[in-house]
Amino acid sequence: MATFLPSLSGLKYLDLSHNYFSGVIPLEIGMLRSLDKLHLTNNSLIGHIPNSIGNITNLTEVLLSGNGLIGFIPNSIGNLRKLVRVDLSRNKLTGPIPPEIGTMSSLKIQYLDLSSNYLTRAIPSSIGNLTNLYFLYLYSNQLCGSIPPELVGARDLIDFEIGYNLITGTIPITFRNFSRLETMSFRVNHMSGPIPDYVLNYTNLKELNLGENQFSGPIPPELGKRTILVILNLCSNNLIGSIPQDMNLTEMEVFQIPLNKFSGHLPNTICDSGFLRHLSVHDNFFSGPIPKSFKNCSSLERVRLDGNQLTGNISEDFGIYPELVFIDLSNNSFYGEVSSNWGHCPNLTSLRISNNNLSGKISTELGGATRLVELHLSSNYLVGEIPKSFERLSSLMKLYLDSNKLCGTIPSELGNLYNLEEFNLAKNSLTGPINEYIGDFFKLRILNLSSNKFEVVIPIHIAKLEKLESLDLSENSLAGRLPSQLEDLKTLQTLNLSHNNLSGSILSCFTQI
């Protein structure tokens, strides 16, 4: 590149993006005095950004994203008085953000992206001088210190994303004046203090992400009233109190507040937008019933209510969800039955309702959820037999029905579940033999049939389970000898056959396992 550059002194637009250029950006780049736009995005360029870049005073756009550039951002960048767009993201730049970036020189700048580098020190307060800044992306660096309150000088900011850093301190009070903000993301930092009540002023705010910090206090009621929030993520903080009951959720699509200390009830307005697709409140102290609007909340795709104290009859409170992929209701106080509704959710891949007070028989129509990959109904009071219709769940990888009151035998139809990797029926009242088709589960890693009433012998076909790592058949009525083929289970790490009626010799070739 270096040799022909000096002759291109009239060049205004240089675009070499999306290629495989390697080597360094030559010093000679500074000789392109007429250059307006420099685009070198997505190449394999290495080395430093040359200081001579500060000589190209006509530059309006510098796009160097997606290379292997190292070293500091040259402070000569402060000489570029006409800069409008700067993108140095996805490189390996180190050192501080030069305060010169915010000096009187680049007042026209609208777009500044320094994300995904290794930048250190604090965000310079001089960025607050950039009155035309609309987009500020500093995420995925090693920035520390607190956010300078002077940043509010960039008062027309639309996107403000500084997540995945080491930033401490609170959200400055001055930020009440950011009236045009649409996206605000401070996620994964070490920030603390309250969620400011002036978020009410952010009439355009669509996405608020404060997840994985140490924010404390309640959700300010003002957050509820007039906002048009589409995405709210407060995951993993120290937040308390309840969700404001009149919270305006008319635009809400993604509502994620898990891993906090919230309490009270889920708001009745939760489904108001008709577009709610992702709802996660897991691991809080929510109590009370499921809001009535849940039954017809047909936009739901992913739901996590696990780890709370919610109650209600799940057969009545939940309906049919055509888009539902994942739902976890485990570790609550739900009662009722595992209804046929779940079998009518065509996209369902994960259904987890372990550790509740469910009763009755497992609906045979559950076999209709043919995309199911994991089914967890452990630790409930389910009775009756395992439905034969489970043979239709051909994608099933994990089946956990342990700690219930199931009876009958394991249906032979289950032998079709070739994808089964984890199979736990422990602590039930299942009877009959362990069928030989058990050997057909060639991907099985964990098999736990303990604490049941299985009898007769351990089938030799168990030796076909080449991937088996854990076998627990303890506390049954298994009799006869150990099949010698057990020595073929080379990957076995846990073997528990205690409390049975087994006899014969302990095989010396157990040393092979």
Next chain:
Amino acid sequence: MASFFSSFFLLSILLTLTPILCTNSEGNALHALRSKFSDPKNVLQSWDPTLVNPCTWFHVTCDSNSHVIRLDLGNSNISGALGSELGELKHLQYLELYGNKIEGKIPKELGNLKNLISMDLYGNNFQGEIPKSFSKLKSLRFLRLNNNKLSGPIPRELTTLSNLKVFDVSNNNLCGTIPVDGPFTSFPIESFENNRLNGPELQGLVSYDFGC
């Protein structure tokens, strides 16, 4: 030189549509892995990078601290190559990538996985040498690299892996001699067959990479 205005237009579109990955560093590593793979059976469909961590992704298992401990992608019809990203999964215990069409070299970064108990890369199209860095895998019990296109010698350093119980490099293109120290005293001869190996090493008499 490319047409300036059309590529500028394209660039602006790309900038507005690029989603920001929201998951943690282990999720990012897995997402980077996914982007290098061709996955016709869509086994990686559940790998949603907007989730806070990869612990609810299928074929990924985490421990109680949300660290990835298992990656189970055996027999999944996956092709492509591995990069260095798997070395980021510092708590990984089981790496199961057997029975696919993965090609390219085995990344030396896999030697960083201090907690690894089982590494099954057998039945793929891996080439190049067995990384010496595997000698750092002190917890390793199962190492199956058979049925690939690996070349070069069996690194002498592997004799320090005292926990190794199962070792299979059969059906490759390895050369040199078979180590006899440490765990290698108990591996059956079938573990080495169908290579260009010159038989067990004659200690001190023949260099271990004899014939390479």
